[in-house]
Amino acid sequence: MRTLSSIEELNFAAAMPAPVVVQKASDHALLEETLAGDEDAFAELVRRYRNQITSYIYRMTNDYDGAVDLAQETFLRVYRAANRYQTTHAFSTYIYRIATNLAISELRKRKRRRLVSLTGLLTSGEGDEVRDFDAPDERPLADANLVDTEQRRVVKKAISTLPEKYRAPLVLRDVEGKSYDEIAAILQTSEGTVKSRINRARNFLRDKMRHYV
Amino acid sequence: MSGKVCREMRREIDQSELRQTLSAEAEAHLAECAACAAFRDERFRLRELVGALEPVVAPADFDVRLRARIARERDTHRQPFIFRLVMSTPAIAVAAVLVMVVGTIVVINQRNRTQTPAVASRGEDKAPVPASTAPEVAVNNDVSPVNGPPVNGTQANGIEEPSVNPPDAPRRLNVIARNNTKSGPATNAVSEVSDSTVRAAQSFQLAPDRAGEVSLSAPVKPMVVTMYDERGGSRKIQLPPISFGSQRLTDNRTPVSMTNTRDW
Numbered sequence: 001m002r003t004l005s006s007i008e009e010l011n012f013a014a015a016m017p018a019p020v021v022v023q024k025a026s027d028h029a030l031l032e033e034t035l036a037g038d039e040d041a042f043a044e045l046v047r048r049y050r051n052q053i054t055s056y057i058y059r060m061t062n063d064y065d066g067a068v069d070l071a072q073e074t075f076l077r078v079y080r081a082a083n084r085y086q087t088t089h090a091f092s093t094y095i096y097r098i099a100t101n102l103a104i105s106e107l108r109k110r111k112r113r114r115l116v117s118l119t120g121l122l123t124s125g126e127g128d129e130v131r132d133f134d135a136p137d138e139r140p141l142a143d144a145n146l147v148d149t150e151q152r153r154v155v156k157k158a159i160s161t162l163p164e165k166y167r168a169p170l171v172l173r174d175v176e177g178k179s180y181d182e183i184a185a186i187l188q189t190s191e192g193t194v195k196s197r198i199n200r201a202r203n204f205l206r207d208k209m210r211h212y213v
Numbered sequence: 214m215s216g217k218v219c220r221e222m223r224r225e226i227d228q229s230e231l232r233q234t235l236s237a238e239a240e241a242h243l244a245e246c247a248a249c250a251a252f253r254d255e256r257f258r259l260r261e262l263v264g265a266l267e268p269v270v271a272p273a274d275f276d277v278r279l280r281a282r283i284a285r286e287r288d289t290h291r292q293p294f295i296f297r298l299v300m301s302t303p304a305i306a307v308a309a310v311l312v313m314v315v316g317t318i319v320v321i322n323q324r325n326r327t328q329t330p331a332v333a334s335r336g337e338d339k340a341p342v343p344a345s346t347a348p349e350v351a352v353n354n355d356v357s358p359v360n361g362p363p364v365n366g367t368q369a370n371g372i373e374e375p376s377v378n379p380p381d382a383p384r385r386l387n388v389i390a391r392n393n394t395k396s397g398p399a400t401n402a403v404s405e406v407s408d409s410t411v412r413a414a415q416s417f418q419l420a421p422d423r424a425g426e427v428s429l430s431a432p433v434k435p436m437v438v439t440m441y442d443e444r445g446g447s448r449k450i451q452l453p454p455i456s457f458g459s460q461r462l463t464d465n466r467t468p469v470s471m472t473n474t475r476d477w
Contacts, residue, residue, distance in 0.1 A: 046279060
């Protein structure tokens with residue numbers, strides 16, 4: 001009897017690859033097949049989007065375990081509401097919208113719970129938003145890897161301090177590489193608003209990362 | 214350089230793709246305007262930094278966990294509606310509140326029952342007082358409320374128990390006077406109910422044929438028994454709480470007579 005060498009082998013999608021037909025099907029077709037009871041079709045949808053959604057939620061919440069949970073909740077909602085899905089938008093827009101709503105909801109819950117550290121509070125330019133932020137250490141670092149690591153840490157921290165209404169469009173644009181009209185569809189707002197918010201978000205980041213830009 | 218033109222150029226820079234070639238007009242402007250060129254470099258650097266964040270991947274057991282969640286959800290939906298209703302969080306919360314309310318009511322009722330004074334039943338109605346010169350016995354529980362079970366009414370062996378309850382205090386006196394005959398009219402009578410301090414004490418006149426014998430319920434608290442003779446003299450005897458094991462009825466360490474009004 002063959003024994004499992006790693007948890008990776010428990011991955012259904014990897015252990016039992018979906019049929020070629022399923023792999024080539026569009027997202028819409030996969031969702032229709034899921035609705036008809038085809039588990040492989042849903043597994044293929046999960047395989048296509050699990051990393052993107054996990055990464056996106058992680059950039060929004062800055063918490064990996066929470067991001068994985070929320071990503072699973074996103075797929076669960078897709079599965080539950082498969083019969084209500086309308087093909088007027090791309091499936092990616094639909095699933096990103098669910099993920100965005102869950103992430104923003106989580107951020108609001110955190111704000112209510114006052115999980116934000118009370119140390120190093122800074123106020124934003126808008127006055128009403130209070131966020132924590134570590135000032136960058138300006139001492140020179142010896143190793144280029146250390147510099148990169150420090151830069152990434154500062155960028156992540158700076159993104160996590162953005163107000164949620166600016167964070168979502170910035171992450172979708174500069175991290176996920178979505179177009180403006182896609183972002184507008186995901187956030188259910190106008191393209192002009194998206195552009196304006198991205199511009200403001202970048203200005204915030206520039207202020208936070210003045211020593212790195 | 215015009216501010217309006219600079220704003221237009223910066224908007225174009227902001228909305229362009231990373232490292233995308235700008236329009237010829239914008240390039241020409243950037244060649245002349247150092248501020249806009251600096252803005253473009255700054256924006257590109259910023260976007261590179263944000264875009265350079267390492268990709269995050271889902272954990273290896275993502276699918277397994279998701280399937281487990283879906284299966285759990287299906288099982289939940291398969292359960293009968295009444296089961297889901299009963300096992301739902303609001304239902305459990307309501308049940309918990311109900312249990313607490315019922316428990317509180319029961320505790321309050323029990324407490325009230327133990328503190329409710331027993332209704333006095335004077336023995337005068339049932340037992341006419343014969344003219345007697347027999348000494349009286351007054352009984353008084355001297356301390357705090359008694360929490361024992363109420364003893365009143367007529368007992369099965371013919372012992373009649375008059376009990377007295379002051380209307381304004383949850384206190385109780387239990388005094389038993391024995392009838393001389395089981396079926397005949399009682400020859401003992403309650404002649405007085407009074408409290409030397411706060412509560413009423415009960416008085417007995419001893420039956421002539423059974424002089425010197427009186428039955429009392431065992432006090433759970435120290436009790437003072439006052440005895441009077443026909444000449445107006447009185448003596449008080451303090452009785453400790455009595456159990457039915459082997460013990461002395463009176464405490465020899467304290468004087469037997471505490472408040473003599475005359476020498477016996």
